[in-house]
Amino acid sequence: MASALLGIDIGATKITAGLLLPNGQVVLRHTLLTEMHKGKNAVIENLLAAISTYPRASYQRIGIGIIGSVDWRRGISHTADKLPPQWHNVPLARIVSRKFHKRVALGNDANAFALGVALRDGKRYHTVVGLTLGSGVGAGLVIGRKLYHGDQGWVAEIGHTTIDASSTVRCSCGHRGHLDVLAGGWGMVRMYAQKSGKQRSTYEIQERLPYDRSAKYIYRVMVRSLGIGLANIIAVYGPSYIGVGGGLTRIPGLIRDGIKEMHSRRRGLPVTRTSVKRINDPEETNIRGAALLTDPIHHLTF
Structure with missing residues (x-):
């Protein structure tokens, strides 16, 4: 599965992840609690823990969809009312890229969902x-x-x-x-x-x-x-x-x-x-769309 892409959806209550295969199938889904109430560092640690469940050799790139305002050009998550109060201008793409030595794309979760819809149900x-x-x-x-x-x-x-x-x-x-x-x-x-x-x-x-x-x-x-x-x-x-x-x-x-x-x-x-x-399976759609953010036609990666 070395040609797979890893898609991550960071929601208000949970982080969901999965591998998107070249044939469009999403496999090996994994879910962790976001734990927003524990603060910024806890959310980041939970994200890194979710990614760590997948061997690095099993995927090429990482795409992340997150709630709130995102600077997709710089890979920065700004803020949202559901994110921890201290969450401001977090360089999330670079944090993940440096940890796992993979190219990373960061986008708003609704954009990721739309991409997942367009390239499957609405193709x-x-x-x-x-x-x-x-x-x-x-x-x-x-x-x-x-x-x-x-x-x-x-x-x-x-x-x-x-x-x-x-x-x-x-x-x-x-x-x-x-x-x-x-x-x-x-x-x-x-x-x-x-x-x-x-x-x-x-x-x-x-x-x-x-x-x-x-x-x-x-x-x-x-x-x-x-x-x-x-x-x-x-x-x-x-x-x-x-x-x-x-x-x-x-x-x-x-x-x-x-x-x-x-x-x-x-x-x-x-x-x-x-x-x-x-959409009958929005969770899978979120994962698919997040993974597809890594395609340069849609996003920049870091």
Whole structure:
């Protein structure tokens, strides 16, 4: 497996890794807890431990997708609300490269997801968007099988588009009414607390959907926001395929109802043939996309 690529996904709760073979198969998956609460050094040590489970001779290069803002040109992870407070401008690609003596690419996790979608589920399409619904909402854009970064390296940030300017719920960036908070997990928790006066997890809110008025209200907000977000993606990027992944896609009916809302928002506009699909194995897609970041056509390596 010396021609394999090692893909790593660093999420808020866990680090997942796997080898991407030349035939596109992801094998030897491995998972460790991220342990964000223990601080920056613990997260880095857990990342290095995850990589160390693979013999160096078994792979050529390492690709890492991580939550938050990333300078992909310099291999630096800036920060994110889910990362430890002391996590600022961490040269993660160089840290890993010096430890394992391998070329390393670092990118945002949503970009890695989009790349994984485009080169597997959406490989028949020219323009593909990968949309992640987790603690927040992220997205990446792939055009002609190449990850699109834009001039500033900050593109397809659909989570930070305004869906409802009258909303009282603030995004992690400080602005009101962003898709990130109106269709994301942590926003789901905040909206429920505002509506009911009680603190519940995303799982608890989901379980209460059949009978809880506050939970039903939150669901309607999320469906409406997701539908508007999808319609905006089509209006701006005109993709042929949108792959949706992340933990919130497990909420029964959310994607189906979001697509219905999307169609209602596009009545009277030119007909588009955009296929919107839920990705069945987003973890594998994240690993695949992270590994593919090491291809020079998409990213720089260190």
